[in-house]
Amino acid sequence: MSNRHRTNLMGFLPALVVQYYAQVEQPSVLPSKQSFKSVVMFADISGFTNLTETLSKVGNEGPELTAFVINRYMELLVKSISKSGGDILKFAGGINYYYHIDAMIVVWPPSNKTDIVEVHEELRTVCRMALQNALDIQNKLNDTCMLYNLKLSVKIGFGVGDINIIYVGGVFGRSEYLATGEPLVQAFSSEHCAEKGGQTIVSQEVFNLVKDFFIFEEVVGKQGFYFVKKLIAQFKVRMKAEALMIKNSISLQQFEKIKQQIQMFVPAALKPYIEIGQEKWGSELRRVSTMFISLGIDLSDARTDHGLQRIQNVIKTVQRSVYMYEGSLNKLLMDDKGSTLIVVFGLPPVSHQNDSVRAIQSSFLMEQELRKIKCKCAIGISTGVAFCGVIGTSGSRREYSILGDCVNLAARLMQMAMQPLSPTILIDEITAQDAQQKIHSIFWSEKKVKGKEDSVQIYEPLHNFDDFRKVKDITIRKVSDDAQEDDIYNEQLEQSKFKQLASNAFKKFSVFGSIDSKKSQLSTKSMPVQLTKEQRHVSDNLLIGCDDEQKKLIQFINRFLQEFNNSKLVQQRIIIVSGTYGIGKSFLIKTVLRKIEMKFVNRKTDNLDIMISQLNPASKTKYLNSARILLRNIFLSLAQKLNKMPNKDLISQISNGDQSMINTISEILSLGLNEIDLPSLKDEVQKIEDLKQFVDSMLTLYLNQQKDQQLNARQIGDRRI
Numbered sequence: 001m002s003n004r005h006r007t008n009l010m011g012f013l014p015a016l017v018v019q020y021y022a023q024v025e026q027p028s029v030l031p032s033k034q035s036f037k038s039v040v041m042f043a044d045i046s047g048f049t050n051l052t053e054t055l056s057k058v059g060n061e062g063p064e065l066t067a068f069v070i071n072r073y074m075e076l077l078v079k080s081i082s083k084s085g086g087d088i089l090k091f092a093g094g095i096n097y098y099y100h101i102d103a104m105i106v107v108w109p110p111s112n113k114t115d116i117v118e119v120h121e122e123l124r125t126v127c128r129m130a131l132q133n134a135l136d137i138q139n140k141l142n143d144t145c146m147l148y149n150l151k152l153s154v155k156i157g158f159g160v161g162d163i164n165i166i167y168v169g170g171v172f173g174r175s176e177y178l179a180t181g182e183p184l185v186q187a188f189s190s191e192h193c194a195e196k197g198g199q200t201i202v203s204q205e206v207f208n209l210v211k212d213f214f215i216f217e218e219v220v221g222k223q224g225f226y227f228v229k230k231l232i233a234q235f236k237v238r239m240k241a242e243a244l245m246i247k248n249s250i251s252l253q254q255f256e257k258i259k260q261q262i263q264m265f266v267p268a269a270l271k272p273y274i275e276i277g278q279e280k281w282g283s284e285l286r287r288v289s290t291m292f293i294s295l296g297i298d299l300s301d302a303r304t305d306h307g308l309q310r311i312q313n314v315i316k317t318v319q320r321s322v323y324m325y326e327g328s329l330n331k332l333l334m335d336d337k338g339s340t341l342i343v344v345f346g347l348p349p350v351s352h353q354n355d356s357v358r359a360i361q362s363s364f365l366m367e368q369e370l371r372k373i374k375c376k377c378a379i380g381i382s383t384g385v386a387f388c389g390v391i392g393t394s395g396s397r398r399e400y401s402i403l404g405d406c407v408n409l410a411a412r413l414m415q416m417a418m419q420p421l422s423p424t425i426l427i428d429e430i431t432a433q434d435a436q437q438k439i440h441s442i443f444w445s446e447k448k449v450k451g452k453e454d455s456v457q458i459y460e461p462l463h464n465f466d467d468f469r470k471v472k473d474i475t476i477r478k479v480s481d482d483a484q485e486d487d488i489y490n491e492q493l494e495q496s497k498f499k500q501l502a503s504n505a506f507k508k509f510s511v512f513g514s515i516d517s518k519k520s521q522l523s524t525k526s527m528p529v530q531l532t533k534e535q536r537h538v539s540d541n542l543l544i545g546c547d548d549e550q551k552k553l554i555q556f557i558n559r560f561l562q563e564f565n566n567s568k569l570v571q572q573r574i575i576i577v578s579g580t581y582g583i584g585k586s587f588l589i590k591t592v593l594r595k596i597e598m599k600f601v602n603r604k605t606d607n608l609d610i611m612i613s614q615l616n617p618a619s620k621t622k623y624l625n626s627a628r629i630l631l632r633n634i635f636l637s638l639a640q641k642l643n644k645m646p647n648k649d650l651i652s653q654i655s656n657g658d659q660s661m662i663n664t665i666s667e668i669l670s671l672g673l674n675e676i677d678l679p680s681l682k683d684e685v686q687k688i689e690d691l692k693q694f695v696d697s698m699l700t701l702y703l704n705q706q707k708d709q710q711l712n713a714r715q716i717g718d719r720r721i
Contacts, residue, residue: 006255007247008274011398012266015087015243016109016165017177021258022250030175031312033302034165036110037119039127039158039206040179041086041134042187045073046197047152048102053450054150056405060285063387063404067283069146070102070403074392076141077154081106084133085126085242088397089165089179092333105179105187106130107163109242127160127210128237131228134158134200142198153197158206159186166302168312171319175264176332180302184334193222200228244396267328267400269348270390282400283389288346289359289381289431290407291327292414293318293366295339296376314375318343321366325358326350330402340414344402347388356383356434363425364463380413382406382428406430412449413458423460432459546588553592561596631695632669634702641705654701655694665694 010018020034051069055062074091081088085108092103108130111122134156142153163181186203193201204224207216213235216226250258266274273279297314301307315332322329322343328350331342343362345355352358363379370377384406392398406428413426423444432441441459449456556575577585639646651665668691 003252004277005275006250006252008277008279009259009262009266010247010250010255011396012270012274012400013262014089014107014397015246016089016107017265018250018258018262019109019246020165021261022254030167030170031308032167033308034167035162037123037160037162038110038183039108039123039130039160040163040183040187041081041106041130042092042157042159042184042191043077043104043106043134043137044155044157044191045070045102045152046155047150051147051150051152052408056408060385063385064285065147066403067387067389067391069150069152071391073141073144073146073152074104076144077104077137078392078397080137080140081133082244082396083241084129084136084239085109085244086130086133087243087246090333091391091399091401105184107179109246123160124209125237127158127206128213128235129239130158131200131202131206131210131214132231132237132239135228135231138198138200155191155194155197156200157187157190157192157194158200158202159183159188159190160203160206160209161186164302166308166311168315169319170264171316172323173264174319174323174329176315176329177265178332178334180300180334190225193219193225201225202228247396267330267347268350269328269388270400279390279398283387285385286346286351286388287384288344288351288386288388288402288406289355289383289434290386290402290410291343291345291359291363292380292410293341293343294378294414294418295341295370297339310373313373314370317369317373317375318366321362321369324365325362326352327358327362330400342402342407344388354435354438356381356431357438359383360425360427360431360435360439360461364461367424377424378414378417378422379425380410380415380417380427381425381431382410382413383431383434384409409449409456412456416445416447416458425461427459427461429457429459432461435461546584549588550592550595553588554595557592557596631698635669635698638698638702638705641702651694654697661691661694665691 016034048070052066055065055069058065078088081104086106087109088104089107090105092105108126111119111126113119113122137154137156143151144153145151159182161181161183163179163183165177165179167175167177169175183205186205190201190203201219202210202216202225204226207226213232214228215230215232217229219225219227263271270279270282273282295314295318297311298307301310318341319329325345327343327345328347329341330344330347333340333342343359345359345362346352359381363381367377367379384404386402386404386407388402389400390398391401409428413428416422417424417426426444427435427441435441440462442462444458444460446455446457553575577589635650636646639650642650644650648662648666651662651669655661655665
């Protein structure tokens with residue numbers, strides 16, 4: 001094995017982790033812990049949120065441009081930190097409005113000395129080097145223009161004390177490491193005190209160590225935190241690249257012994273590229289399903305063996321749940337607000353066409369198993385195109401990460417799931433649509449998310465029968481113009497039941513095709529389907545339950561159709577099916593109409609038009625939302641009966657309106673491109689009156705055409721007789 005391969009592989013790990021495994025005589029059993037005393041720096045790039053928001057509007061190129069910018073800036077940071085001896089433990093990220101790899105946790109390797117006095121003096125020297133490095137970074141990289149006049153700078157916080165690096169996991173040969181301890185809390189708190197980029201702040205503990213070597217200024221309103229203003233020139237210390245020296249000291253023979261342990265921390269997606277030294281080609285744009293998980297664990301528990309074992313149990317539970325559905329555990333983040341895991345479905349070498357389904361099923365299993373060990377979680381899932389590749393493409397330290405709009409949305413969904421009374425698992429609309437054939441989801445809420453012009457439709461996936469009890473009952477209301485039937489009644493329907501199919505079960509189902517215009521027959525297929533383990537949450541495509549309600553609806557419609565076919569006076573009848581979203585109203589109606597279609601498919605119902613419309617929450621602010629589909633279908637049917645093109649000329653003939661009104665009607669009938677919001681129409685009373693007149697005219701003309709065709713059909717029948 002070459003030195004190049006050794007360098008490439010070790011670039012994905014901090015020097016402290018490499019040193020730990022090099023010093024351990026036998027492979028350690030997880031969980032394990034590495035403890036020492038040192039200084040911690042938390043560096044957070046300022047201006048990255050603005051950069052991400054701007055580049056997200058570019059399209060699919062946005063994540064790639066974001067990765068390019070962050071790589072260039074990170075390379076400058078890595079180069080400066082390496083010279084001072086710092087070891088980049090983690091490329092961290094913020095989860096505010098966006099998730100972004102815009103921060104790093106840096107630890108300076110501890111002294112090898114054993115004397116207490118010498119250790120204390122060495123710690124003081126390391127602190128001085130770290131603060132010198134921070135001031136140098138601020139002088140060189142503050143307000144650096146990277147792209148499109150977008151400037152980046154960095155906020156830095158410091159802490160010092162006892163640090164624990166814990167090693168957990170081990171499922172399928174995949175391990176995770178993370179740092180815990182009071183110095184990290186100090187560093188996070190110090191950085192949070194910074195109001196803008198270009199500021200360096202230290203904790204009280206760091207200040208006590210180096211107050212004689214720098215000029216400080218206490219942070220107003222933040223007792224125990226200090227701005228680092230300037231280095232006193234005569235106390236400048238010589239930098240020493242300690243972390244680089246540790247990695248360079250590992251011989252090829254030593255590396256071969258620890259290679260297997262080191263590879264447990266490297267993503268499988270990169271291993272083929274690392275083997276040939278071309279990991280930069282592992283970066284690409286991919287369609288992935290991203291899962292953000294907030295875990296209810298306190299990482300300070302790592303100070304005790306019992307607490308460390310609990311963390312191990314939680315991480316192994318997450319790993320099993322993810323790997324069972326062939327996902328990838330991309331990152332384990334920790335800050336003062338808690339622990340966050342990032343899981344991705346769709347990364348090589350295990351990407352699938354049903355990654356959205358796998359992500360949801362994994363979250364079901366994870367939530368269920370974590371509950372058994374009394375660990376709470378909140379999960380957000382989003383699907384879309386993301387940049388998947390290496391951050392820090394050059395230098396001594398890099399990591400495999402994901403960036404993109406869908407990644408940011410998953411982070412926001414996780415935050416919403418963390419709120420009181422929110423569902424544990426939330427998914428976006430794309431994920432719900434991708435998985436709708438396998439997993440039922442109900443509309444949960446519509447939220448405005450920063451960085452997106454349109455509101456985001458949020459759904460809750462339903463797992464088992466307990467979840468379906470959340471859905472309220474359907475109410476059917478019958479309205480008739482017949483005086484004898486003018487009673488309005490409400491009946492509570494049996495709660496919608498959804499059938500869960502067991503593993504390896506066999507089920508025959510019908511696939512309903514379109515009506516063949518030549519043969520006027522409904523094309524149907526029937527085929528056996530073997531359901532695999534991943535389909536355990538699949539629900540039958542036939543409606544289960546509501547048999548009485550189906551019969552009542554069918555009887556009601558049959559009576560109308562009989563009157564229609566017998567040419568009697570047909571009463572106008574309206575059936576209103578109302579209830580909360582996701583309860584199954586549309587499915588109930590479609591099931592009934594399927595049976596009606598199949599019953600009358602071979603009868604003389606050429607004049608029978610069956611039209612279905614349903615509310616679309618994504619366009620609920622649009623005028624005539626619930627009637628748009630019906631009006632469009634009536635318009636198209638009318639055009640066919642009149643043997644005319646369904647265009648603006650026909651609208652003009654019906655409405656006799658001006659061009660502005662014709663354009664508005666075209667949009668409502670989905671013949672135009674521009675959307676018209678409800679508020680703009682509400683302010684134009686005359687336009688609403690014109691719309692009402694157009695709808696009335698169109699319906700009158702349509703019904704007259706229906707009547708004429710029916711009379712013609714009867715006359716033809718009489719002549720035949």
